[in-house]
Amino acid sequence: MSTVGDIGGYIFSEIINSDEPIAIASANAFERVVHLHAESGDLSTVVEYAVDDCDGTSGDVHLRILSAELEKLGDVRGLHRLWKGIVANRKEHYGRLKARRKALALDATMWAFGKYSEALRRMGHPDAAAKVEEDAAAFASGKKPRRVKTTDKRIVDEDVFWDLIECSVEEDVSRGSAQHMLALQASLEKLGLRQIKRFDDILRTKLDQAFSWALWGAATVARHGCGDDGFLYFRGWLVAQGRTAFNRVVENPDALADVLEGQGLQCESLLHVSDLAYEAKKGRPMPLGRPLQVDSPLGTPWEEHELPQLFPRLSALTESHRES
Numbered sequence: 001m002s003t004v005g006d007i008g009g010y011i012f013s014e015i016i017n018s019d020e021p022i023a024i025a026s027a028n029a030f031e032r033v034v035h036l037h038a039e040s041g042d043l044s045t046v047v048e049y050a051v052d053d054c055d056g057t058s059g060d061v062h063l064r065i066l067s068a069e070l071e072k073l074g075d076v077r078g079l080h081r082l083w084k085g086i087v088a089n090r091k092e093h094y095g096r097l098k099a100r101r102k103a104l105a106l107d108a109t110m111w112a113f114g115k116y117s118e119a120l121r122r123m124g125h126p127d128a129a130a131k132v133e134e135d136a137a138a139f140a141s142g143k144k145p146r147r148v149k150t151t152d153k154r155i156v157d158e159d160v161f162w163d164l165i166e167c168s169v170e171e172d173v174s175r176g177s178a179q180h181m182l183a184l185q186a187s188l189e190k191l192g193l194r195q196i197k198r199f200d201d202i203l204r205t206k207l208d209q210a211f212s213w214a215l216w217g218a219a220t221v222a223r224h225g226c227g228d229d230g231f232l233y234f235r236g237w238l239v240a241q242g243r244t245a246f247n248r249v250v251e252n253p254d255a256l257a258d259v260l261e262g263q264g265l266q267c268e269s270l271l272h273v274s275d276l277a278y279e280a281k282k283g284r285p286m287p288l289g290r291p292l293q294v295d296s297p298l299g300t301p302w303e304e305h306e307l308p309q310l311f312p313r314l315s316a317l318t319e320s321h322r323e324s
Contacts, residue, residue, distance in 0.1 A: 051085030083116035188277035218253035
């Protein structure tokens with residue numbers, strides 16, 4: 001199970017083949033995944049899976065299991081990546097809710113802050129834990145941060161668009177992750193309002209360029225199935241990988257085999273990041289843009305049995321991951 005998709009597929013298979021309640025079967029399967037990867041001393045792919053898929057309180061059991069194993073291994077970096085990602089996810093979700101629905105999301109976010117801090121203290125990092133607690137207190141206070149001044153005076157064209165996408169991610173942060181999206185939002189808030197809107201317009205153009213039957217077929221192979229929403233989130237993830245990867249995979253979808261290793265293959269948050277940046281800066285929602293996708297994909301439809309022939313490298317790679 002070397003990719004996030006492999007882990008998800010295994011857990012789903014274990015759930016549907018178990019007589020136990022879904023929550024118990026899922027937790028047991030996830031624990032087996034954690035122990036299997038812990039034996040090799042590398043839980044990085046499991047951390048990526050958890051950050052992508054353990055949102056909301058339904059995933060809290062999984063997070064406890066993984067956090068405890070990271071502590072056993074002394075993997076401080078993995079612990080930071082896990083809890084920073086979960087906190088970022090929950091903060092982003094909280095920010096999108098209406099006031100009357102924020103209470104449960106606040107509780108879930110504070111729970112994640114608390115588990116993060118506790119784990120750091122147990123591992124002997126009180127200063128880092130204190131910083132997490134300080135961030136938690138600031139978040140819980142509900143104080144709105146000061147609106148960011150326009151310090152980036154650039155006109156957003158395609159070059160600047162890709163520069164914003166690629167320069168907003170740190171070396172140890174996965175492209176398309178919640179941490180990447182929060183950093184991108186912070187970069188967008190430094191732009192003028194019109195330029196945030198231009199960024200959003202270019203994003204929609206890129207999503208349209210990737211809306212093809214060929215790429216949908218590749219996503220179906222890589223994700224072991226891909227519906228309408230899943231394909232939209234997949235295209236968001238592909239944009240988040242940067243210009244080179246995006247252009248290469250749009251031109252030759254079988255080249256997805258070169259970039260999918262250990263990836264979650266979805267990034268819904270990119271679809272909302274412009275709106276969040278605009279509202280944080282202006283204090284009201286961004287004017288509606290054109291739809292996120294055109295009516296029908298480009299190219300020729302396929303039948304599912306044709307996919308292995310259409311995408312031989314990708315099919316071979318995903319099949320090898322299933323077997324391993």
